[in-house]
Amino acid sequence: MKRSNLARMKKNNLAMKNNRIGFTLIILAASLLSMNKAEHNSVDKSRPNIIFILADDLSMLDIAPYGSTQVHTPNMARLANEGVCLDNMFNMVPVCSPTRQSILTGIAPVRSGAYPNHTMIYNGIKTLPVYLQQLGYRTAIIGKKHYAPEKAYPFDFLGGREHDNGEGRDVDLSKAEDYILKSSGKPFFLMFTSNQPHEPWTRGNQQAYHPDKIILRPNMIDTKLTRKRMANYFAEITYLDSLIGVCLDMVERSGQKDNTIIMFATEQGNSFPFSKWTLYDQGLHSGFIVKWPGKVQPNTRNNAMLAYIDITPTLIDIAGGDPNKINTGSKDALGNMGFDGQSFKKVLTDRVEHARDYVFAEQTTRGIIQGSDAYASRSARNSKFLFIQNLNYESKFSNTVTHSQLYRQWLETDPLRASFYEKRPQEELYDLIQDPYNLKNLAGDVKYAAIKKELQTKLKDFMHQQGDKGIQTEMEALSRQPKGVEQ
Numbered sequence: 001m002k003r004s005n006l007a008r009m010k011k012n013n014l015a016m017k018n019n020r021i022g023f024t025l026i027i028l029a030a031s032l033l034s035m036n037k038a039e040h041n042s043v044d045k046s047r048p049n050i051i052f053i054l055a056d057d058l059s060m061l062d063i064a065p066y067g068s069t070q071v072h073t074p075n076m077a078r079l080a081n082e083g084v085c086l087d088n089m090f091n092m093v094p095v096c097s098p099t100r101q102s103i104l105t106g107i108a109p110v111r112s113g114a115y116p117n118h119t120m121i122y123n124g125i126k127t128l129p130v131y132l133q134q135l136g137y138r139t140a141i142i143g144k145k146h147y148a149p150e151k152a153y154p155f156d157f158l159g160g161r162e163h164d165n166g167e168g169r170d171v172d173l174s175k176a177e178d179y180i181l182k183s184s185g186k187p188f189f190l191m192f193t194s195n196q197p198h199e200p201w202t203r204g205n206q207q208a209y210h211p212d213k214i215i216l217r218p219n220m221i222d223t224k225l226t227r228k229r230m231a232n233y234f235a236e237i238t239y240l241d242s243l244i245g246v247c248l249d250m251v252e253r254s255g256q257k258d259n260t261i262i263m264f265a266t267e268q269g270n271s272f273p274f275s276k277w278t279l280y281d282q283g284l285h286s287g288f289i290v291k292w293p294g295k296v297q298p299n300t301r302n303n304a305m306l307a308y309i310d311i312t313p314t315l316i317d318i319a320g321g322d323p324n325k326i327n328t329g330s331k332d333a334l335g336n337m338g339f340d341g342q343s344f345k346k347v348l349t350d351r352v353e354h355a356r357d358y359v360f361a362e363q364t365t366r367g368i369i370q371g372s373d374a375y376a377s378r379s380a381r382n383s384k385f386l387f388i389q390n391l392n393y394e395s396k397f398s399n400t401v402t403h404s405q406l407y408r409q410w411l412e413t414d415p416l417r418a419s420f421y422e423k424r425p426q427e428e429l430y431d432l433i434q435d436p437y438n439l440k441n442l443a444g445d446v447k448y449a450a451i452k453k454e455l456q457t458k459l460k461d462f463m464h465q466q467g468d469k470g471i472q473t474e475m476e477a478l479s480r481q482p483k484g485v486e487q
Contacts, residue, residue, distance in 0.1 A: 046320060047319055048260060048318065049189075049190075050187075050260070051261070051262045052192070052264075053264045054143075054193045054265050054267055055267050056096065056195050056196060057096070057268060057270050057276055058237065058240070058267055058287075060269075062233075062234070063241075064080075065077055066087075070234070073241040074245075075242065076244060079262060081298060082299070083296055084290050084297065084301065086288040086301075086304065087302065088383070089286045090284050090307050090381070091268050091283075092109055092307055093109045093115060094276050094277055094284055095117040096144075096198075096267070097117050097146045099267055100193070101121055102308050104127045104129075104312060105328070106128075106313050106328065106340065107121075107125065107341075108340045108360070109362060110463075110473060111465075112330060115362060115473070116366055116481055117367060118367070120148035120480060120481070121147075121148070121149075125328060125330045126327075127152055127312075128312045128315060129154050129189070131316050131319075131321065132315065135316070140157070140179050140189070140190050140191070141158065141192075142157075142158035142159060142173070142176050142190070143160035143171055143194055144194070145193070158175045159172060160193070163198075164195035164203070166202025170195055170203070173192070173243065176190060176250065177253070180251070180254050187319070192247060194240055197233055197240055198271075201229065201232035202232075204235035205239075208234070209234040209235060211230070212227065219437040220272060221414045221417060221418060223410065223413050225406050226406060226409070230272075233270060244264065258293045261291065263289070263291075264287075264290075265286055266288070269284070271401065273401055274438075277368070278377075279361050279377050279386075280386070281432065281436065281438060290348055295348065295349050297351070306355055307356065309339065309340045313339050314344050314345055317345040318345055324338065333464060333465055333467040334465055358382050358458050358462075359380075360381075362379075364474050365397060366474055367481050368400075370399055371398055372396060372398040374392050374474045378463060378468070380458045381455075383432075384433055384451075385431060385451050386428075386429070386430045386438065387429050387452060388424075389459065390424050390426055390428070391474065392471065398422070402422055425443065427452070428441050429441065429442045429443040429445075430442065
């Protein structure tokens with residue numbers, strides 16, 4: 001055989017060998033990629049991504065999913081059509097800072113220490129980002145924080161404002177989208193806490209709603225300024241709705257839509273009289289919508305009674321943890337270290353219609369802007385009745401609203417109704433079925449003595465478990481604000 005032919009054969013054999021090696025490496029790489037992808041998908045399915053959107057001073061009845069026909073909220077309606085509306089979710093304190101901290105701790109306000117506004121939790125209490133990070137999640141927040149101390153809430157902060165005066169850009173949600181895209185391969189919890197529709201109501205198209213065409217609810221007094229301010233408030237709700245649309249769209253673009261839960265909460269009521277700062281249903285009853293593809297049946301409703309303190313235990317449960325085994329870092333008056341809240345995961349996945357028989361709430365004016373020196377209220381509610389106990393009823397309720405031109409118009413137009421905002425009886429009892437706007441006080445009617453006694457007893461037991469000493473706790477409220485700052 002010629003030397004050239006022998007060399008050619010050796011070269012061909014080497015090429016074939018290299019091809020076989022290359023092909024083997026390709027198969028191996030493809031197999032490893034397939035295994036990694038399968039593992040990635042498996043992790044995603046067991047630990048879904050979670051986006052939690054929180055409004056600021058939004059009454060639930062002012063959005064389409066909860067019956068409004070006059071405020072344009074197509075993206076909230078879109079979310080509701082793709083998820084479930086939880087129709088009986090309740091706040092525990094109708095002001096911003098304690099609300100956020102009850103959501104993020106699973107502990108009620110007095111026990112956590114975060115019960116006046118602009119407040120802080122006790123040292124050692126654990127929070128939602130801590131729990132989720134221990135379960136393998138990335139955690140971030142964009143928008144308003146309004147919690148303290150900040151070191152207790154180890155979120156990645158993506159920017160935002162604590163208060164929005166309407167000037168410039170209020171929030172850059174592209175940073176949230178970047179965070180989602182960079183979280184590939186690891187589940188994330190992203191909280192978007194909007195400033196809307198908190199006053200001063202300067203965002204959105206301020207000409208979109210004509211004051212004369214607005215329909216006011218029965219708990220309000222019809223004045224020219226009330227209508228004008230409602231029009232401004234409605235415009236800012238529609239602006240908030242557009243931000244929710246941005247969130248929904250960025251989830252669509254992420255490629256992770258089928259494994260991303262989206263939750264939306266309205267927070268407490270708006271800042272008109274008898275809503276925010278009060279324990280009436282208009283202050284505490286919250287809209288809450290959950291979209292969870294493949295787990296939550298779209299376009300459904302659920303009547304289970306729930307509280308904001310149930311949110312953290314639920315998210316831990318969803319993320320694969322056991323909320324019943326958690327040590328919160330806070331001991332209640334009975335010696336328990338667990339949550340005050342409980343998981344409602346089965347309400348979402350199994351459509352269970354019962355969770356709680358009672359919900360409770362508290363409110364203090366001590367430390368709020370232009371607030372009374374001390375005006376403490378506590379409440380207990382079941383599915384049919386609301387009981388409120390005003391501990392400092394001989395005093396006068398005061399806040400920014402009672403010093404406003406709008407409230408002066410209310411006093412001039414209907415002094416009997418308006419003055420009830422400032423001066424309330426020791427006890428209030430409302431039939432929520434017959435009187436959903438809490439207008440007729442039944443506390444003195446002997447026909448309702450039994451239900452009043454029942455709710456009084458439940459409230460007393462709850463206050464004891466929380467270590468709530470009533471007026472004494474009220475007077476200590478300023479100690480729970482960093483540097484005594486009023487807000």
